[in-house]
Amino acid sequence: xxxxxVAGVFxxxxxxxxxxxxxxxxxxxxxxxxxxxxxxxxxxxxxxxxGRDLTAVPGIGVSIAEKVREIAATGRCAFLADLRGKxxxxxxxxxxxxxLGPKKVKLFHERLGIDSVDRLEEAARSGAxxxxxxxxxxxxxxxxxxxxxxxxGRGRFTLSTxxxxxxxxxxxxxxxxGTAAIEAAGxxxxxxxxxxxxxxxxxxSDGPGLMERFFRYDGIEERTARGGTKSSARLACGLNVDxxxxxxxxxxxxxxxFTGSKEHNIALRGRAAARGLKLSEYGxxxxxxxxxxxxxxxxxxxxxxxxxxxxxxxxxGELSAAEQGALPDLVELRDIRGDLQMHTxxxxxxxxxxxxxxxxKKLGYEYIAITEHSKxxxxxxxxxxxxxxxxxxxxxxxxxxxxxxxxxKGVEVDILPDGSLDxxxxxxxxxxxxxxxxxxxxxLPEKEMTRRIVRAIGNRRVQILxxxxxxxxxxxxxxxxxxxxxVKAAKEHGVVLEVNAHPSRLDLRDTHVRLAVERxxxxxxxxxxxxxxxxxxxxxxxxxxxxGWAEAADVINTxxxxxxxxxxxx
DNA sequence: GCCGTTTTCGGCCCGACTGTTTTCAGTCG
Numbered sequence: 001x002x003x004x005x006v007a008g009v010f011x012x013x014x015x016x017x018x019x020x021x022x023x024x025x026x027x028x029x030x031x032x033x034x035x036x037x038x039x040x041x042x043x044x045x046x047x048x049x050x051g052r053d054l055t056a057v058p059g060i061g062v063s064i065a066e067k068v069r070e071i072a073a074t075g076r077c078a079f080l081a082d083l084r085g086k087x088x089x090x091x092x093x094x095x096x097x098x099x100l101g102p103k104k105v106k107l108f109h110e111r112l113g114i115d116s117v118d119r120l121e122e123a124a125r126s127g128a129x130x131x132x133x134x135x136x137x138x139x140x141x142x143x144x145x146x147x148x149x150x151x152x153g154r155g156r157f158t159l160s161t162x163x164x165x166x167x168x169x170x171x172x173x174x175x176x177x178g179t180a181a182i183e184a185a186g187x188x189x190x191x192x193x194x195x196x197x198x199x200x201x202x203x204x205s206d207g208p209g210l211m212e213r214f215f216r217y218d219g220i221e222e223r224t225a226r227g228g229t230k231s232s233a234r235l236a237c238g239l240n241v242d243x244x245x246x247x248x249x250x251x252x253x254x255x256x257x258f259t260g261s262k263e264h265n266i267a268l269r270g271r272a273a274a275r276g277l278k279l280s281e282y283g284x285x286x287x288x289x290x291x292x293x294x295x296x297x298x299x300x301x302x303x304x305x306x307x308x309x310x311x312x313x314x315x316x317g318e319l320s321a322a323e324q325g326a327l328p329d330l331v332e333l334r335d336i337r338g339d340l341q342m343h344t345x346x347x348x349x350x351x352x353x354x355x356x357x358x359x360x361k362k363l364g365y366e367y368i369a370i371t372e373h374s375k376x377x378x379x380x381x382x383x384x385x386x387x388x389x390x391x392x393x394x395x396x397x398x399x400x401x402x403x404x405x406x407x408x409k410g411v412e413v414d415i416l417p418d419g420s421l422d423x424x425x426x427x428x429x430x431x432x433x434x435x436x437x438x439x440x441x442x443x444l445p446e447k448e449m450t451r452r453i454v455r456a457i458g459n460r461r462v463q464i465l466x467x468x469x470x471x472x473x474x475x476x477x478x479x480x481x482x483x484x485x486x487v488k489a490a491k492e493h494g495v496v497l498e499v500n501a502h503p504s505r506l507d508l509r510d511t512h513v514r515l516a517v518e519r520x521x522x523x524x525x526x527x528x529x530x531x532x533x534x535x536x537x538x539x540x541x542x543x544x545x546x547x548g549w550a551e552a553a554d555v556i557n558t559x560x561x562x563x564x565x566x567x568x569x570x
Numbered sequence: 571g572c573c574g575t576t577t578t579c580g581g582c583c584c585g586a587c588t589g590t591t592t593t594c595a596g597t598c599g
Contacts, residue, residue, distance in 0.1 A: 025582055029571035061572045099588090101597050134596075138589060186599090199599090225587075232587095242599095262583090262599065269583055280584070 001045045001075070001446070002480060003037050006068060009077050010034035015092040016083040018102035019109075032059045035263065037068075039316060041515030043484055045072035088115035098146040107132060121147050149238060157239055158473055160503035160540060162188045162195035165239055169200060169217060173243075176213040178205035181251060185258035189310045191543035193473055193506045197240035199258045207245040214243050250282045252295035257281035263315035264308075271303050271319065279303070311546040316514075330546040331525075333539050335558040338367035341412060341435055341466060341498065341526035342535070346391050347373045348380035350531040353398040353407070359532035361405055367561050369410035369433045370395050374422040376414035377439050383411075385427040392430055406561055408432040412466055417441045419455025421462070428461040433568065435498065435526075437466030438479065446480035453481060457489040463568045464524050465490065467500040467507040474504075483512050490521045494570035496556055499548075501527045501541025502534075513548020522567055523555050 014030035036059040037044050048054060049072050054065035071077050087109075094105045094117065108114040111132055112123055121144065123129050130140045166184035173182050179202060183189075186199035204210040211231045215223055224240070225232040232242045246254045257265060258281065265279075272279035277286055283293025284302040292302035300307050305322045309330055312318040321327050342356055343349035351359070353370060360368045372391055373382035383391060392409045399407040410433035414422035421428070421436060428434050436456050444452065456462055468486060469478025490497055497516050500507045505528070508516065516523060525541035527534055545555060552558040556567040 023571080026571045028582075032572080055572095059572075063571060099597065103596060134590060134594090136590060142588090197599095227587080230586080258599085260599080265599095266583055273583090282585095 001043070001072070003040055003044050004477075006044055006071055007034040007038035009067075009071060009080055010037070010064070012092060013077075013080050013083060015095055015102075016080075016087060018095070019087055019091055019106050020083075021102070021106065029059070029061075030064070032263075033064045036060065039314065039511055041483070041511045041518070043482060044068055046482070046484060048072035090116035093117065094120060097143070097150045099142055100146070104134075107134075117147060117150070152238070156194040156196050156474060157237070158503045159188070159191060159193055159195060159506075159543070160537075161237070161239070162198060165219065165235065165237070165241070166198050166200065168219075169198070169214075169241065172217055173200070173202065173210060173213060176204065176206070176210045179210060180204065180248070183255060185255055186260065189259045190261065190313055191311050191547060193509065193544065195239075197242065200241060200243045201251065201254055201258060202243065202245050203248055203251050204245050210245055211243065248294060249290065250293045252297070252299050253279075253283040253293035254281045256296050256299045259310050259313060261314050264313035264318070267315045267319055268303065271305075275303065277302065309546065311543065312549065314547075328549045328551050331542060331550050331552045331555050331558060333542045335552040335555070336365075336525065336538055336542065337560065338365045338369075338406075338557045338564065339527050339529070339535055339538065340369045340408075340410070340433065340464065340524045340557055341371045341500075342368065342529040343372060343380075343412075344370055346387075346394070347377075347382060348530060351529075353395055354401070355532045356529070356535070357398065357402050357405060357407060359535050361402065363535060363538075365405060367406040367408060367564065369408035369435075371410035371412040371433065371435050373439075374411060374413045376416065376422040382414070382422075385423055388423065388427055389430065410435060412437055413462075414439055415452060415456040417444065417452060419452040421456065421459060425461060433463055434461050435464040435466045436462040438470055442470055442479040444479065446482060449479050450482045450485050453486055454489040457486070457493050457495045460493075460570065462493075462495055463570065464496045464498050464526075466498045466526075467505050467528070468497055468512070469507050469509070471507050471509075472504050473506060478507065483515060487512075487516050487519050487521055490516070491519050496522045496524045496568065499523050499525045499541045499545050499550075499555075501525055501537045501539070501544075503537060503540045506540060506544045508544070508548070510544055510547035513545055513550055517548060517550050517554050523550060524557050525555055526557070 010030045011034040014027045017027045048069045054060050054068055067077055091105055094100055112128055114120050114123055124140050124144050129135050130137050166188045170182045181203040184198055184200050187195045202210055214231055219235040220233045221236040222234045224234055230244045234240050269279045277284050283290040284299055292298040296307050308318050308322050344351060344353050344356060373380045375382045375384045388411060395407055395409045409431050411431050412435045415436050415438045416422055471478030497508055499513060525545055527537045529535045556564050
């Protein structure tokens, strides 16, 4: 069973306990455990079945370990079933509406019998809500807006959307007079796969002027707050942006604080407290005196640590690694020497071989691989053996025009439902590079899907496993597969796992990258480009690899050609 | 519910903002 499912159980428990008005610390424990489990690279139910000690996992104690074992054994959780009976089915969903927390959900239900988004909207429209204590016309109005946004599913955005707006806003604001620093913090800076909003921090000698300019930004739809140090707005795309103007002496502390993650900050604050210090967004304090805050270097140094790269700040062991001087030397975009998955007009790509090669040259690459779909992918016009053979010759011919760039003759062959490949051995043997991927029959039971992929990995022609879970961020979850088994098989057969750099895929995801790195399995960061411009998406794959603690040595397309080819051998 | 070089009991991060108040509750990050 996927960890996200187990995490979902504990999140739901937390939500219901929250509405019931339970002890907030007990609720926090369930949420912390849920988050911890979702982040674990190993399958927690598998650990339970193997009889391993789950209480060794931080955040999991006797009670939650017991529930995990129950879920692993029976697929259900009696405690949750019991809780569900205590409140109407629709209440937990209401918590997902912006500005609505457990107290109000409870109040609305007790006083007006509201148990669904529809009934909530009705009550808001009829003016019934504003008569309740603590509510008023403004609250009602805001709630209606939030319901609309919730319905539009505008909650989160892909990292690329977040980064594009963050960079555009920063460029725009940098032009304001008196702006000394401008930077996006938050999940964008940590390069999380999705972002909920933007936190932009600034130092300015003219705060009001900067706020003024902020509200003149083109994409702004609505001003939602305006204060001396903080203003907020919602962009037309639905993204919320906070702009904070800070003093020089607190900028580093604020950058650290607003970059998060929350979990990293909590751990860091605990570390501060243990040293008789207090850490807040205003600095590191000993008593009343600020001892650090100007820069992140200063803040971390005051706590006896080197600066931790933002991508690692998830409280997944980065603090102890930093303490021991064992932080990884993370892979960087400039380490990348080539791109090992892309498509051309021969199938569903929108660039010719020559156009892809031109773009690769501009990026300074030493090599690329053209990896066309195989015939099972009908919608993409996948190639059969005969057409692929012709295409391989076309690649050879085109390659002559690019002496400094090695163009590998590749294929992205489909993994059929039984784990066999869509093309036979003869034609695969003619390719320099075989990437194998799943493109249909996603709904196999986990065991079968795992068998399917593991069998493909066992095929001696396969060198890279493409987008290993098949997910599309914010659109569909990946297929159910035991990643532990996949990584194990990859290790055994010397198969490389792809980190697909497309912002909607980022697959392997960060926690799976970490698992692969820990097990010594090599990675390839590939854009899967379907147009020349998409070769620029490489940065997102690098971010994801960094979030998984990958170093250049873990990523084969940071190697020079000869060494890269050697790494593909199996 | 979790956790422990001060604790196996008694803590658990902490401050800003909003909308409602007449000193604060709820939500958010």
